[in-house]
Amino acid sequence: MERLQIANLPTPIHKIERLSQELGVNLYLKRDDFTGTEVSGNKVRKLEFSVAEALRQGCDTLITAGGIQSNHCRATAAVAAKLGLVCDLVIRGEIPNQIEGNLFIDHALGARAHLITPDESREAKxxxxVKNLKTEGHKPYVIPVxxxxxxGSLGYAAAMEEIIQHENExxxxxxxxxxxxxxxxxxAGLWYANQQQATKRKILGYAVDHNTETFVEVIKDILKEMYQNDGLKVPKECKxxxxxxxxxxxxxxKSTSEELEFIMKMSRENGFLLDPxxxxxxxxxxxxxxxxxxxxGAKNILFIHTGGLLGWTQEHREMALKTL
Structure with missing residues (x-):
């Protein structure tokens, strides 16, 4: 599969020394928040494959969707601007009093925002x-959320290969x-490459919105398509x-005071900042x-920092400061 070279790769891996000692484990951080500035985070790894496919098809417009503070929308807008493509973003949520963070960057990068309410369908919008763009003579390419x-998941199949190279080094x-x-x-990308390498490592995900059952089905659907695209037999069950x-x-x-207090503690004691x-x-x-x-039983644990610092809203910042 064709791939663009946009992200700053490979991203480094650092051991979190003080926290490792405190927890009694070897804890490492892969800094995928270092992939860039406007494109910072995990999204650009996926976009390297998705946008390469769009260019191969001769498309001139990228369309995607997300929330008000979507890292993915911002990264898509940045890639489109870099490549001279038009970018249309379907953005769901209530507009804050101040245009800040990712939403500001979306506008700064020239993306056209189509705002919808929480009750409206992103897919329908x-x-x-797409229909309007085709009427205007454009050839759009739709990138899912x-x-x-x-x-897109090939980006993290490639990232797993990068992790294995780090292990060897x-x-x-x-x-x-x-x-x-x-x-x-x-x-899905990490799991797929891990299976192809036939390693015994476990890929652990912590959901930030939907429940376990929903994510397992979503991931299985992506994996099924990945196997088919590679001409491989789809496993009867993805365990x-x-x-x-x-x-x-x-x-x-949305955040609790306890969560934000934890993030601030990690920042003060270890020198890296997570997003809420x-x-x-x-x-x-x-x-x-x-x-x-x-x-x-886990000897070495790797957490992938997938970026998101521009997602800190005024509300999050104000809540976080109260925990200090």
């Missing part, structure tokens, strides 16, 4: 945008790879898909489970 389909083996899960594509839905908290993109929507919840869940003894 994207179909409407989070670029979470078989093509560092002389260690990560028996647990942990991520926050928002749309399933990153998890060992581990999605933990116990740390969603009060809902997607994805990595904050995933890292909080992982650390909580380590403390509860649920990672017994």
């Amino acid at each position: 994207m179909e409407e945008v 989070g670029a979470s389909n078989a093509i 560092l002389g260690i083996y990560f028996d647990r790879v942990v991520i926050a899960v928002g749309s399933g594509g990153t998890y 060992d898909i581990f999605i933990n839905d116990q740390y969603i908290g009060v809902g997607y993109a 929507v994805y990595t904050g919840k995933g890292f909080y869940g992982m650390v909580s489970d380590i403390q509860k003894g649920k990672f017994q």
